[in-house]
Amino acid sequence: MGEAPALFVDYLQNGCGLKSNCCQTATVIGSKRYLIGKTVGESTMSIDVRIFDECRREWVIPTVLGKKPEQCNGHSAVSLNGDRILIIRKDSLPADSIWILEVDSKYVRDQKKVLETEVVAWSKGVIGDTEKPIVISGPSGVGKGTLISMLMKEFPSMFGFSVSHTTRAPRGMEQNGVHYHFTERIVMEKDIKDGKFLEFASVHGNLYGTSIEAVEAVADAGKRCILDIDVQGARSVRASSLEATFIFICPPSMEELEKRLRSRGTEAEEQVLKRLRNAEAEIEQGKSPGIFDHFLYNDNLEECYKNLKKLLGLDGTTAPTHRPSAKVVDLPLNHTVLKADNKILIAGSENASKNLIVLDVSLLIGGAPWRTRGLHIFEVDSSSDCLNEIIQLS
Numbered sequence: 001m002g003e004a005p006a007l008f009v010d011y012l013q014n015g016c017g018l019k020s021n022c023c024q025t026a027t028v029i030g031s032k033r034y035l036i037g038k039t040v041g042e043s044t045m046s047i048d049v050r051i052f053d054e055c056r057r058e059w060v061i062p063t064v065l066g067k068k069p070e071q072c073n074g075h076s077a078v079s080l081n082g083d084r085i086l087i088i089r090k091d092s093l094p095a096d097s098i099w100i101l102e103v104d105s106k107y108v109r110d111q112k113k114v115l116e117t118e119v120v121a122w123s124k125g126v127i128g129d130t131e132k133p134i135v136i137s138g139p140s141g142v143g144k145g146t147l148i149s150m151l152m153k154e155f156p157s158m159f160g161f162s163v164s165h166t167t168r169a170p171r172g173m174e175q176n177g178v179h180y181h182f183t184e185r186i187v188m189e190k191d192i193k194d195g196k197f198l199e200f201a202s203v204h205g206n207l208y209g210t211s212i213e214a215v216e217a218v219a220d221a222g223k224r225c226i227l228d229i230d231v232q233g234a235r236s237v238r239a240s241s242l243e244a245t246f247i248f249i250c251p252p253s254m255e256e257l258e259k260r261l262r263s264r265g266t267e268a269e270e271q272v273l274k275r276l277r278n279a280e281a282e283i284e285q286g287k288s289p290g291i292f293d294h295f296l297y298n299d300n301l302e303e304c305y306k307n308l309k310k311l312l313g314l315d316g317t318t319a320p321t322h323r324p325s326a327k328v329v330d331l332p333l334n335h336t337v338l339k340a341d342n343k344i345l346i347a348g349s350e351n352a353s354k355n356l357i358v359l360d361v362s363l364l365i366g367g368a369p370w371r372t373r374g375l376h377i378f379e380v381d382s383s384s385d386c387l388n389e390i391i392q393l394s
């Protein structure tokens, strides 16, 4: 596509990636310049990304994965560790102001190989130590759904269910969008190819998968996400950036499992037999090291539920693992940023004497295609020693 348009030259001269202007920033990482923001003449709803490859002297329009931030009245961009760009949106609510564009993370490198194209991926930044999602696996009929329903009924404001996609037909009482998103195989395969799924697997002859949107919807509602997925899915999530707590539910015996599957009465004989055959392999795989953090036996339902609550810190004997949400610090609508080591100093342009905001990015967890957690934000007095230390580091 040739040379960078003259229109962008002002921004392209800004090699350190710290400049903010009304609509677009340029951040240099290696031989690539990432132009982030509104592209002149285009009217997309989300922030655009285009790359100028210095070696090949050409523009590249990358495949953009993850949920994208909406357009705003400008932003600041800061390169982090050479593999991510931190975006601070102006004019935005605190919960929607920090985003991360991954340009060379493990997830992005893996996706580049799969899609055989240039890839970048968005991840929304979360302030504070939010709760890990919970992955629950176990053979069909062991009682995963029953335990999850009990948890959601007792703690409706704490937990949200990740509604999976499946190609299997709905059962009598199942509602589309509530129990599953029931879908055609061809549609689901295309969405998988387009990077819309966090994980997917073929289970008992049908395709099942967790979309990024399903997990995002729970996080957007401010709840802790519960995923009911098979062992293959759990393995994929373990390898992803989701950083969850993994729980495997075991049956007391194969006879009891068969009894439960049959008494549920939802499967035809052929399916029951298939699910029982698969159960042995699933239990075996579930035990393999490195996937599950906890194993629970679902013999007596009440007992198992009590143990589930105990390990989640909800039984009153241990401190609840559900932490209060982080203190809200309003970012100034218009600001400039300065990076010092793992801290980003945000100063409002309107009232220089006001407190400054420090964003600590030293303990980031997770990332695309989900959220980046562990961002810490605090205010400092503009005359404090801490501020001087940060400035000296920059």
Ligand SMILES: Nc1ncnc2c1ncn2[C@@H]1O[C@H](COP(=O)(O)OP(=O)(O)OP(=O)(O)O)[C@@H](O)[C@H]1O
Pocket: 138, 139, 140, 141, 142, 143, 144, 145, 146, 147, 260, 261, 263, 264, 298, 299, 300, 301, 302
């Ligand atoms: N501890 C238990 N004792 C007896 N019956 C149980 C117990 N736990 C669950 N059940 C019953 O077993 C049946 C299967 O449970 P459930 O549907 O929750 O299993 P599941 O693991 O979610 O299965 P699937 O993976 O097929 O969705 C249900 O009828 C449920 O009421």
Ligand SMILES: Nc1nc2c(ncn2[C@@H]2O[C@H](COP(=O)(O)O)[C@@H](O)[C@H]2O)c(=O)[nH]1
Pocket: 137, 138, 139, 140, 144, 164, 165, 168, 199, 200, 201, 203, 204, 208, 209, 210, 228, 229, 230, 231, 232, 233, 234
């Ligand atoms: N890998 C995934 N497995 C999933 C997902 N959603 C459900 N499941 C698992 O499928 C079986 C069968 O479920 P059923 O509703 O047909 O009985 C069960 O083990 C679920 O845990 C998913 O998104 N990904």
